[in-house]
Amino acid sequence: MTSGPSESGTLRLALLLALCLAVLALAIALATAIGDYSIGLGTVALAVTNGLGLTSAEISPIEQSVVWNLRLSRALVAALAGAGLSICGAILQALLRNALAEPFVLGVSAGASTGAVSVIVLGVGAGGLSLSLGAFAGAFSAFALVALLSNGATSGPNHTILAGVAASQLFNALTSYIVTTSGDAQQARDVMFWLLGSFGGVRWPDFQLLLVVVVISLAICIFMARALDAFTFGDEDAAALGIPVARIRLIMFAVTAILTATIVSMVGAIGFVGLVVPHAARYVIGPLHLRLIPACAVVGAIFMVCADIVSRVIVAQQTVPIGVVTALVGVPFFAIILYRARPQS
Numbered sequence: 037m038t039s040g041p042s043e044s045g046t047l048r049l050a051l052l053l054a055l056c057l058a059v060l061a062l063a064i065a066l067a068t069a070i071g072d073y074s075i076g077l078g079t080v081a082l083a084v085t086n087g088l089g090l091t092s093a094e095i096s097p098i099e100q101s102v103v104w105n106l107r108l109s110r111a112l113v114a115a116l117a118g119a120g121l122s123i124c125g126a127i128l129q130a131l132l133r134n135a136l137a138e139p140f141v142l143g144v145s146a147g148a149s150t151g152a153v154s155v156i157v158l159g160v161g162a163g164g165l166s167l168s169l170g171a172f173a174g175a176f177s178a179f180a181l182v183a184l185l186s187n188g189a190t191s192g193p194n195h196t197i198l199a200g201v202a203a204s205q206l207f208n209a210l211t212s213y214i215v216t217t218s219g220d221a222q223q224a225r226d227v228m229f230w231l232l233g234s235f236g237g238v239r240w241p242d243f244q245l246l247l248v249v250v251v252i253s254l255a256i257c258i259f260m261a262r263a264l265d266a267f268t269f270g271d272e273d274a275a276a277l278g279i280p281v282a283r284i285r286l287i288m289f290a291v292t293a294i295l296t297a298t299i300v301s302m303v304g305a306i307g308f309v310g311l312v313v314p315h316a317a318r319y320v321i322g323p324l325h326l327r328l329i330p331a332c333a334v335v336g337a338i339f340m341v342c343a344d345i346v347s348r349v350i351v352a353q354q355t356v357p358i359g360v361v362t363a364l365v366g367v368p369f370f371a372i373i374l375y376r377a378r379p380q381s
Contacts, residue, residue: 049331056338060115060334063342064112064341067107067345068084068108072353086100087100087104105239109240110238113238113242113303114303114337114358115341117235117299117302119254120246120296120299121313122314122317122339123332123336124139124292124295125139126310126325126329127257127288128141128292130265131267131289133267135373136373138307138308139310140296140310141196141201142199142203143181143199143200143201143202144296144297146203147177147203148174148178148300151170152174153214156230157224157227172297172298175297175301176293181199182199185199215228229357230304232305233358233359234304246299249295249298250333257325261325264288264325304357306340306358306359307359307363307366308366308367309336311366312369314332315373317331343362346361347360
């Protein structure tokens with residue numbers, strides 16, 4: 037007795053996800069072992085089990101601290117950030133029906149950057165307002181501006197994209213003005229590094245918060261998978277299928293804004309992840325969002341962890357901003373999409 041196409045497709049998806057999870061585990065292990073102070077994978081495993089309280093193996097206190105307190109939390113945050121940005125890209129490409137849509141199209145990243153720069157350079161809220169809170173305030177200010185410019189959730193996709201471009205330009209201009217008028221050159225350099233993305237300062241509290249946000253957002257997206265499938269055919273067709281278009285669009289935009297703001301507030305502005313990963317995942321497993329969303333989460337996590345490894349080894353004794361690495365992959369990919377979308381003569 038042979039299995040049907042549906043059963044065969046489900047088995048193939050399960051095998052692909054299992055393979056991707058194994059690759060992700062290996063990538064996280066390598067990210068924890070690689071650095072200026074190299075640590076063997078065996079020692080990494082012992083340090084992790086020690087940190088979890090499962091063992092009490094005798095290893096160097098320095099190695100235990102480097103693995104558990106620095107590198108493991110960094111690798112896990114990188115994985116969650118990649119998963120979150122990839123999920124956001126898949127959502128926006130469906131809602132806006134635009135192959136070039138990604139998390140920063142709404143200007144949330146630019147707004148978060150402005151909020152963070154205000155805290156770092158101007159000292160706004162010093163002693164009471166942290167970097168993350170400043171980034172949150174800026175991110176949600178940008179989201180509110182986009183909602184205002186696009187006249188709410190009922191506007192067409194092109195209106196929302198144009199509103200996002202306008203908001204991005206405004207907040208990027210504000211950020212540039214604050215940085216260029218700062219009298220502290222070293223401070224301005226640190227700000228510019230943060231704007232290009234960095235996992236250097238993340239710790240376990242960041243991981244815990246991001247884990248909650250990503251898991252809840254992933255659950256909502258999977259629950260809304262049928263509605264996202266309908267949106268790819270247009271608002272009218274989605275409404276004909278019984279989808280409450282305005283309400284679903286508002287919910288999904290809010291989820292995207294919250295998820296992106298959380299990531300940007302922790303690690304800075306990292307572009308192109310939400311563009312590259314959904315297209316790659318869609319090419320392999322198809323457009324159905326019940327499969328696409330989990331695939332984007334896993335592949336995005338692998339992509340970001342690998343990008344973080346590259347950022348630490350590509351230049352000896354230096355760490356390249358993570359946004360530079362993702363741009364080196366994303367810009368050619370962006371150009372390919374533009375080329376394929378050109379009008380045919």
